[in-house]
Amino acid sequence: MVDYVTTQAGRHSVRWVFTTPANAYTDSFDVREAAPPAILSLADAKKHLNKTTTTDDDEIRGWVESVTAGIEGLCGPVVVRTVVERHDDRRVPVICLRQTPILSLTSVVAILTGGTTYTVGDLDVDSTTGVVQRLDGGSLTGPLRVTYTAGRRIVPAAITSAAKIILQHLWRTQQGPGRPQLGVGDFDVTEPAAGFGYAIPNRALQLLEPHRLPPGVG
Template identity: 50%
Template sequence: MALLTLEDAKAQLNTKSDVDDTELQAYIDSVTAVIEEFVGPVEPREVTEQHDAGHGRRVLVLRTMPVLSLTSVTPLLVGGVSYPVDGLVLDEESGEVRRRNGGSFRGLLQVVEQAGRLSVPSTINLAARMLVQHLWRTQRPSRGGGLAGGGDDYSVASPIPGFGYAVPNRVLELLQPYRLPPGVA
């Protein structure tokens, strides 16, 4: 499963030519990180996190969302306690992990999870298509002879920290229903 295929991007750009395929693929590859900054992992992947449960914590809150499943919760220090996954409850929406028996987690833990989505929502795919189109336009002059500028769906009202003017308003609006809560990366 891919966030965006070469065929998707070419359809968005209304091109059938394969002359620019290599360059276009570089654009496609680059937008995944941008989209995932706003919505979390799209393509399923294994993620490893460290959590310090100290002397007792009833809930671990995973930092990578969305979460598909837990693989393991093991101690990082010799003599620590492992927590079998079948004894844990994962709230996939919030990323909260609790012990089934109501007990606490203890110590420095390594949590391995599967994060991402089972399928790419069509709205996220469309946002990725539009982002490729926006970035592609910055180096391809419009038929009028200049770069397409503000006032259209690709305008950017203000720079976004870490991205400048690379992400247009229309893309942000499409991603809004899938945005990560503040503080989740």
């Protein structure tokens, strides 16, 4: 066994070469980011799955990350994060930030030399739709680099409960052959057209409904 300390997240390729016996093979492995977004803590996820050892910790972390991505695909950012976006519209009354809900606007900075940088205090941002506009009614001239904070300071209990249900639903694939199926009782799935296939059961969708993004947002 060889220990190799990585310094960068992402896909890594490795080639091992041996002299005794003469042999070689290639492999690859993924290094996750240092703090991937997670709606559930490892402790809460293990408690819900009734896991008391560390044997499955890495696998559970991976599932929690996947569950988080699924929920945020429906509801927008839940875990608080800093977002940096480029908006190239030359002269418009509003710009629409892409990840909602918005917690705060940090900066709106001109990208090109001689461009207009806007003071955050002179702007209004709609936290739900992500629409940013000038308080004086004037236009915004890009290209602009916009930095803001998105997510939820307080995660609603319904979202946390839905995350646990989805985690349990997906973890069942470890307990036997096959995959989560349509029409299997407590974990029925009847909204595969939403883009999540068999991943999100009805009971979780029902909990998430009040927090889903409005049509056309996100």
